[in-house]
Amino acid sequence: MLQIKNLHATVHDTQILKGINLSIHAGEVHAIMGPNGSGKTTLSNVLAGRDGYVVTQGDILFFGKNIIALTPEERAVMGFFLGMQYPVEIPGVNNSYFLKTALNSIRKARGESELDAFDFMQLVKTHLAAVGMDEKFLKRSVNAGFSGGEKKRNEILQMMLLQPKMAVLDETDSGLDVDALQMVAKGVNTLRDASRGILLITHYQRLLTYVEPDFVHVLLGGKIVKSGDKQLAQEIEKNGYGAL
Amino acid sequence: MTNKMIHESIKQSYQYGFTTDIEMETVPPGLNEGVIRFISAKKNEPLFLLNFRLQAYRHWLTLSAPNWAHLKIEPIDYQAISYYSAPKAKKLLKSLDEVDPKLLEMYEKLGVPLHERAKLAGVAVDAVFDSVSVATTFKEKLKEAGVIFCSFSEAVQSHPDLIEKYLGSVVPYRDNFFATLNSAVFTDGSFVYIPKGVRCPMELSTYFRINTANTGQFERTLIIADDDAHVSYLEGCTAPMRDENQLHAAVVELVAHKNATIKYATVQNWYPGDENGKGGIYNFVTKRGTCLGDHSKISWTQIETGSAITWKYPSVVLRGDYAVGEFYSVALTNHFQQADTGTKMIHLGKNTKSTIISKGISAGRAQNSYRGLVRVSPMAENARNYSQCDSLLIGDQCGAHTYPTLDVKNPSAQIEHEATTSKISDDQLFYCRQRGISQEDAVSMIVNGFCKTVFQELPMEFAVEAQKLLAVSLEGSVG
Numbered sequence: 194m195l196q197i198k199n200l201h202a203t204v205h206d207t208q209i210l211k212g213i214n215l216s217i218h219a220g221e222v223h224a225i226m227g228p229n230g231s232g233k234t235t236l237s238n239v240l241a242g243r244d245g246y247v248v249t250q251g252d253i254l255f256f257g258k259n260i261i262a263l264t265p266e267e268r269a270v271m272g273f274f275l276g277m278q279y280p281v282e283i284p285g286v287n288n289s290y291f292l293k294t295a296l297n298s299i300r301k302a303r304g305e306s307e308l309d310a311f312d313f314m315q316l317v318k319t320h321l322a323a324v325g326m327d328e329k330f331l332k333r334s335v336n337a338g339f340s341g342g343e344k345k346r347n348e349i350l351q352m353m354l355l356q357p358k359m360a361v362l363d364e365t366d367s368g369l370d371v372d373a374l375q376m377v378a379k380g381v382n383t384l385r386d387a388s389r390g391i392l393l394i395t396h397y398q399r400l401l402t403y404v405e406p407d408f409v410h411v412l413l414g415g416k417i418v419k420s421g422d423k424q425l426a427q428e429i430e431k432n433g434y435g436a437l
Numbered sequence: 438m439t440n441k442m443i444h445e446s447i448k449q450s451y452q453y454g455f456t457t458d459i460e461m462e463t464v465p466p467g468l469n470e471g472v473i474r475f476i477s478a479k480k481n482e483p484l485f486l487l488n489f490r491l492q493a494y495r496h497w498l499t500l501s502a503p504n505w506a507h508l509k510i511e512p513i514d515y516q517a518i519s520y521y522s523a524p525k526a527k528k529l530l531k532s533l534d535e536v537d538p539k540l541l542e543m544y545e546k547l548g549v550p551l552h553e554r555a556k557l558a559g560v561a562v563d564a565v566f567d568s569v570s571v572a573t574t575f576k577e578k579l580k581e582a583g584v585i586f587c588s589f590s591e592a593v594q595s596h597p598d599l600i601e602k603y604l605g606s607v608v609p610y611r612d613n614f615f616a617t618l619n620s621a622v623f624t625d626g627s628f629v630y631i632p633k634g635v636r637c638p639m640e641l642s643t644y645f646r647i648n649t650a651n652t653g654q655f656e657r658t659l660i661i662a663d664d665d666a667h668v669s670y671l672e673g674c675t676a677p678m679r680d681e682n683q684l685h686a687a688v689v690e691l692v693a694h695k696n697a698t699i700k701y702a703t704v705q706n707w708y709p710g711d712e713n714g715k716g717g718i719y720n721f722v723t724k725r726g727t728c729l730g731d732h733s734k735i736s737w738t739q740i741e742t743g744s745a746i747t748w749k750y751p752s753v754v755l756r757g758d759y760a761v762g763e764f765y766s767v768a769l770t771n772h773f774q775q776a777d778t779g780t781k782m783i784h785l786g787k788n789t790k791s792t793i794i795s796k797g798i799s800a801g802r803a804q805n806s807y808r809g810l811v812r813v814s815p816m817a818e819n820a821r822n823y824s825q826c827d828s829l830l831i832g833d834q835c836g837a838h839t840y841p842t843l844d845v846k847n848p849s850a851q852i853e854h855e856a857t858t859s860k861i862s863d864d865q866l867f868y869c870r871q872r873g874i875s876q877e878d879a880v881s882m883i884v885n886g887f888c889k890t891v892f893q894e895l896p897m898e899f900a901v902e903a904q905k906l907l908a909v910s911l912e913g914s915v916g
Contacts (some may be wrong), residue, residue, distance in 0.1 A: 219497075241871050243861065243865075243867050244867070248681075263587070264870065264874050264876075265867060265870035265871050266870045266873055266874060266876070267873075269870065269871055269872060269873035270873045273504075274871075275871050277868065277871075280868065281862070281864040281865050281867075282867045283868070283869075283883060283886065284859070284867050284886070285883070285886030285887045285889055286882055286883055286885075286886035287886070289870075290882070290886075291872075294874055295869075295872035295873050295874055296884060298872075298873040298874050298875070298878070299872075302873065334886070351844040351872065355872065355873070
């Protein structure tokens with residue numbers, strides 16, 4: 194589903210990614226672990242196509258198609274989702290309006306009919322309960338004044354609503370208390386199925402006790418230095434990145 | 438001025454060598470007393486009106502154009518303007534094929550119905566036109582309610598007493614350079630009178646006023662709501678109008694008697710000039726309302742997206758006790774547009790209250806200024822004002838400026854002022870785009886969120902149009 198081949202990328206002319214190779218197939222959950230500054234967030238931004246992140250070498254294939262030249266919205270409508278580490282606040286824009294616009298943009302691109310306000314509300318309500326949010330969240334401005342935990346739940350809500358083919362969650366677990374962490378994990382596990390790829394990017398092993406990954410990779414200095422199964426995550430938790 | 442003096446001055450003007458046949462349809466460019474007499478005679482105006490115009494003209498000669506606004510204005514040659522042309526002077530096109538394709542594209546984007554496009558673009562339409570029958574029913578309903586709604590010229594003939602009583606009572610002819618010029622040379626506009634106790638049965642819109650075709654560049658509007666009357670007036674249109682006049686200097690006067698309410702909404706979308714700042718309309722308007730009676734209320738709502746330069750401060754003089762003044766504004770400037778707009782709330786009566794909500798949006802290389810005055814006179818016990826002025830910047834080459842002035846002479850006043858400046862950030866755009874929303878949709882979504890509190894003041898269907906209008910006006914502003 195997602196193939197990353199020898200990926201090199203720069204940010205502000207600084208080489209951050211130095212040859213990443215990774216293949217994620219439908220139905221798999223991968224985790225990338227790494228210390229601060231190893232290139233985790235750069236990788237997720239490059240995958241999403243953010244301006245300012247320049248691919249200097251290598252390919253990103255999504256369903257066999259090279260997506261390097263595509264805009265973020267073009268990748269999104271193909272089914273690529275990025276859960277952000279720091280979801281941005283958009284004052285004045287109603288959360289439900291935002292969600293509906295996003296969902297309908299994607300539905301439209303897929304050739305599906307756009308949902309009207311009524312159908313949308315029916316749909317969003319079924320997901321709200323799953324992430325432990327009440328309807329008041331829909332009436333507030335996007336992420337404005339949300340606590341850290343609320344912002345992350347909002348990311349998971351969006352993921353559940355948009356039903357991506359490939360979801361990358363960038364440090365979604367950071368700064369969460371245990372309850373919120375479990376809620377996030379529950380959301381990810383709900384989406385886990387044979388048709389979908391999931392990539393968890395994290396600093397700690399914590400989230401991985403709730404969402405069991407099929408593969409674990411360690412990112413250091415812009416390269417994947419080691420790959421393994423969930424045992425690898427436990428080793429890192431015990432011995433730290435220094436031992437690698 | 439006595440009649441004798443007027444007659445003498447009429448004679449005098451001919452010394453300047455101005456001789457125009459009264460049958461002529463258009464006067465040559467230039468302004469002098471002869472031209473004003475010509476306009477007045479052409480419109481068969483009563484003497485008091487000619488007098489009003491001449492006084493204004495003589496005063497105007499002593500003034501120079503204001504330069505205190507944050508605007509760069511090329512000098513205007515007032516002698517190069519023709520101050521009167523007969524109502525049908527605007528050249529009618531034979532079909533939509535002759536209309537500027539850019540204008541048609543804009544109508545398409547705004548979803549203007551086909552039959553309206555022709556009218557807006559200035560194409561000759563035959564008499565069996567949809568809106569004619571609509572307008573006729575409309576007029577009958579108003580007549581039943583006793584509401585007078587007609588062109589200013591018509592009102593001069595049919596209700597000279599009301600014109601004489603109220604014209605210049607809110608914006609005196611000496612008010613400012615452009616209002617003075619307007620007082621001397623105005624050609625037409627709207628007149629509304631709502632009798633005592635009448636609630637106007639529908640929104641009044643310039644669109645439905647017959648003879649609206651050519652009000653010209655010096656428009657004059659007068660709206661009077663008598664005791665306990667209520668009226669909501671809608672000016673302008675989201676679709677751009679074809680117009681060959683560069684300078685527009687309108688005057689709008691509102692008078693609200695005891696317990697009366699006037700809501701005045703404007704959507705202004707005149708030609709703003711091209712992407713390089715060439716061309717475009719100068720819109721220098723004086724709008725003011727007086728809350729004459731106790732418990733009266735005047736509310737201005739404006740959506741300003743057009744014109745190369747906008748200079749406009751819809752204001753309220755709160756004379757009656759418990760009077761309420763409101764100002765809700767969205768001013769959007771893109772490319773090289775400039776806007777200097779705001780309001781004045783003058784508190785004279787006791788327990789008067791005013792609210793100011795101003796949203797300025799700048800994109801491209803545009804400059805957008807809010808300029809406001811809240812004055813509380815020594816007599817105005819317990820006056821209250823709340824002001825909120827927010828600016829939104831798109832890109833890094835535009836500017837937003839806020840010039841609030843407070844002049845409080847009564848210690849019991851409660852004044853609150855809030856101001857914010859924000860920018861549409863790359864983070865926000867990326868976030869939206871990652872969720873599948875295109876860049877342009879993201880910008881318009883954020884802008885509409887920013888303007889929400891003002892759009893709520895517009896009639897429902899108009900609010901929807903206004904949102905579309907902002908989206909179209911912002912096209913190409915990012916990236």
